[in-house]
Amino acid sequence: MDSPDKLDSPPVVVVMGVAGTGKTTVGPLVAARLGVPYAEGDDFHPAANIAKMSAGVPLDDADRAPWLDAIGRWAHGRAGLGGVVSSSALKRAYRDRLRAAAPGAVFLHLTGDRELVERRMAERRGHFMPTALLDSQFAALEPLGGDEAGVAVDVAGAPEEIADRAAAALRAAGAPTGPVPTP
Numbered sequence: 001m002d003s004p005d006k007l008d009s010p011p012v013v014v015v016m017g018v019a020g021t022g023k024t025t026v027g028p029l030v031a032a033r034l035g036v037p038y039a040e041g042d043d044f045h046p047a048a049n050i051a052k053m054s055a056g057v058p059l060d061d062a063d064r065a066p067w068l069d070a071i072g073r074w075a076h077g078r079a080g081l082g083g084v085v086s087s088s089a090l091k092r093a094y095r096d097r098l099r100a101a102a103p104g105a106v107f108l109h110l111t112g113d114r115e116l117v118e119r120r121m122a123e124r125r126g127h128f129m130p131t132a133l134l135d136s137q138f139a140a141l142e143p144l145g146g147d148e149a150g151v152a153v154d155v156a157g158a159p160e161e162i163a164d165r166a167a168a169a170l171r172a173a174g175a176p177t178g179p180v181p182t183p
Contacts, residue, residue, distance in 0.1 A: 010036050010082025011175045012075045012102050016089035017110035018137035020117040021155050022162060023086035026110060029163035034170075036082035044070040044087075058136040061093075068094055072101025079104060090140045095148060106175055107150030108166055114138060116156065149173075 013034070015027040024040060031038035042050075045067050049059055059067075071087050078085075079102055089095045089107065099105055112120075118134055144150045151169040155162055 009080055010034055011106045011170070012078045012082060012104060013084045013106050013108050013170065013175070014071075014075065014089055014095075014098060015084060015086045015108045015110060016095070016150075017112075017155075018088065018090065018117060018141055019134060020120045021110035021112050022120065022159060023088075023110060025159045026155070026162050026166065027084050027086045029159055030108065030166050030170075031084035033163060033167040034082060034084065034175075036078075036084060039071075039074050039083065039085040041067075041071055041086035041088070044074070058140075064094060065097075068097045069101070072098050075102035075105055078102070088137065090137065090142065092142045092145060092148075095144075105149070106170065106173070107144055107148060108170065109144050109150060109152040110155050110162070110166075111143075111152050112155040 011034070013030065015023045015030065017023060024042070027040070028038040049063050049067060052059060052063065068087070071085055074085055075083065075098060087094075087098065089098060095107060114134070144152060151166070151173050153162060153166045153169055157165075
């Protein structure tokens with residue numbers, strides 16, 4: 001990643017993790033700290049995917065392909081401009097697909113123990129993802145490999161605290177974390 005002082009090339013950050021880790025809550029807060037726009041990954045799902053998950057049926061790789069491609073197109077369009085987008089990106093193959101579209105993407109893996117994540121999922125209202133699919137999410141999860149650009153941040157604590165830790169972790173990893181001056 002670029003040095004922390006180089007603010008002319010903000011990163012495209014993919015906020016990843018299992019359902020209920022706070023991608024939708026923490027993602028916009030991280031984007032604000034980076035001074036870049038946020039895109040909600042769920043908005044990229046085809047209607048068939050949302051219907052399937054709403055019915056308690058986990059998505060398979062074929063279901064995820066058009067969704068990942070749509071997120072990848074958004075991330076590619078933000079290259080050099082920066083942005084934050086959420087995507088579970090549970091498997092290395094999914095992250096590889098996103099990196100193929102946006103080679104400079106950096107992953108922010110929100111992590112948490114199952115009990116905390118399940119409690120948070122149970123408390124949220126109006127979301128299509130039922131807690132019944134949490135086990136399939138944890139089963140599919142492949143944490144970031146050492147050769148992948150990214151950081152992991154625990155989701156214990158308030159959203160603002162998590163976002164602060166995430167920005168600090170990205171900064172420590174060399175990602176620019178301040179607003180980018182307009183030319």
